Amino acid sequence: MTSAIASSFLSRCSLAALLSLAGASCHAQAETSPVHSSTVLPQEPREVPQSSAPAYGLTGSVALLSDYRFRGISQSWMGPALQGGLELSLPRGGYLGLSGSSVSRHSYLDGRALELDLYGGWRTELAPGWTGDIGLLHYNYPGARIPRADGPAVRYDTTEAYLGLSHGGFNARWSLALTPYFGLRGSTAGVAFAEPLAARGSSRGSSYLDLNYQHPLGDWATLGLHAGYTDVRNYGELSYADWRVSLARSWGAWTATLAWATTSADARYYRAANAAGQMQSLGRSGWVLSLSTAF
Numbered sequence: 327m328t329s330a331i332a333s334s335f336l337s338r339c340s341l342a343a344l345l346s347l348a349g350a351s352c353h354a355q356a357e358t359s360p361v362h363s364s365t366v367l368p369q370e371p372r373e374v375p376q377s378s379a380p381a382y383g384l385t386g387s388v389a390l391l392s393d394y395r396f397r398g399i400s401q402s403w404m405g406p407a408l409q410g411g412l413e414l415s416l417p418r419g420g421y422l423g424l425s426g427s428s429v430s431r432h433s434y435l436d437g438r439a440l441e442l443d444l445y446g447g448w449r450t451e452l453a454p455g456w457t458g459d460i461g462l463l464h465y466n467y468p469g470a471r472i473p474r475a476d477g478p479a480v481r482y483d484t485t486e487a488y489l490g491l492s493h494g495g496f497n498a499r500w501s502l503a504l505t506p507y508f509g510l511r512g513s514t515a516g517v518a519f520a521e522p523l524a525a526r527g528s529s530r531g532s533s534y535l536d537l538n539y540q541h542p543l544g545d546w547a548t549l550g551l552h553a554g555y556t557d558v559r560n561y562g563e564l565s566y567a568d569w570r571v572s573l574a575r576s577w578g579a580w581t582a583t584l585a586w587a588t589t590s591a592d593a594r595y596y597r598a599a600n601a602a603g604q605m606q607s608l609g610r611s612g613w614v615l616s617l618s619t620a621f
Contacts, residue, residue: 381417386410389618394427397534397556398568398589399596400608401441403430421461422446429467432598433608434482437470447488459490459499465508472509472518482509486534495540500533507532507558515561519595523561531559547575550585566591566609579621585614 387410393400394407401407411425425443434441447461464485471479484507490499510518512525539551550572558564572585589596591609599605 383415384412385415385620386412387618387620389616391614391616393612393614394429395570395587395614397536397554398566398570398587398609399591400606400612401427401429401433403432403598403600404606404608404612405430419449420447421449430598432600432606434467434470435473436479437482438468440468442466442468452491455493457492459492460488462487462504463501472514474513474517477513480509480511480514484508495542497536497538497540499536501536503530503532503559506530510558510561510564519564520597520599521594523563523595526560529559529561533557533559543573547573549573550583563592564595566596568609579619581618583614583616583618585616587612587614 389409391402391407391409393404394402394409407428409425409427411423413421413423415421423443423445425445427441427443428439429437429441431437431439443463443465445461445463447459449457449459452458462485465483467482470482472482473479483505485504486501487504488499488501490497492498507529508518510529512527515523515525534554534556536554537552541549541551543549550570552568552570552572554568556564556566556568566589568587568589568591570585570587572583574581574583576582588611589609593607593609596609597605597607
């Protein structure tokens with residue numbers, strides 16, 4: 327996530343080899359306190375397997391980004407990130423996936439600068455042209471902990487349930503945190519973000535609404551529009567909206583995307599510092615360039 331727990335999921339062969347090439351998902355935090363953002367499920371709608379299609383299939387992707395934004399918040403301290411993912415399609419619309427992304431150690435303290443996301447779910451056609459999606463997603467940050475002076479450090483790891491709906495170029499998803507949102511609870515409220523928060527219990531039940539629309543511009547490019555809202559339970563000052571406008575163009579198996587991303591996140595909380603004390607506002611407006619390929 328981000329400097330604190332900030333909260334806009336399959337980014338995009340041995341597992342070690344894949345993750346050394348790439349990585350994908352969630353928050354960032356301050357050098358001495360957390361601030362996050364979160365996730366990495368596929369943002370585009372996927373096709374539901376047809377009865378004539380193979381029962382099992384494996385797909386993957388690799389991407390290089392100038393900045394890894396999760397729900398609008400930079401997870402890479404406004405720097406580049408590598409990402410990769412694999413997804414196994416199962417009979418009757420089921421699927422399982424693993425994605426990985428590099429993240430900043432300034433946001434995920436004492437970690438390995440890595441985010442691993444495990445997910446699984448089920449997609450089905452609800453009506454002609456309408457696809458439903460339901461599943462679980464677990465964000466894991468190996469070694470990363472939120473330090474506490476009065477007890478053992480707390481992991482950032484978070485599990486979410488999600489519901490999705492897609493039709494044509496439109497895609498919507500609602501996610502609900504089944505665990506404290508990237509480690510935010512009463513015992514970590516004072517240190518989880520760049521500015522201390524009053525302890526108001528667990529953030530379990532936090533949610534994210536993700537709306538996307540893609541429109542082809544002839545054969546030239548694809549226009550992407552995104553709006554999202556992060557609602558952090560019991561800690562309303564951390565809630566915020568995020569927006570993104572993008573243009574994507576493909577050449578063979580490769581796709582280049584240029585996006586403008588911005589948020590309404592309060593910079594007092596969503597920021598992170600490096601060891602030299604240099605501070606970055608992780609939710610500020612900025613351009614993101616990415617190059618990806620699928621296989």
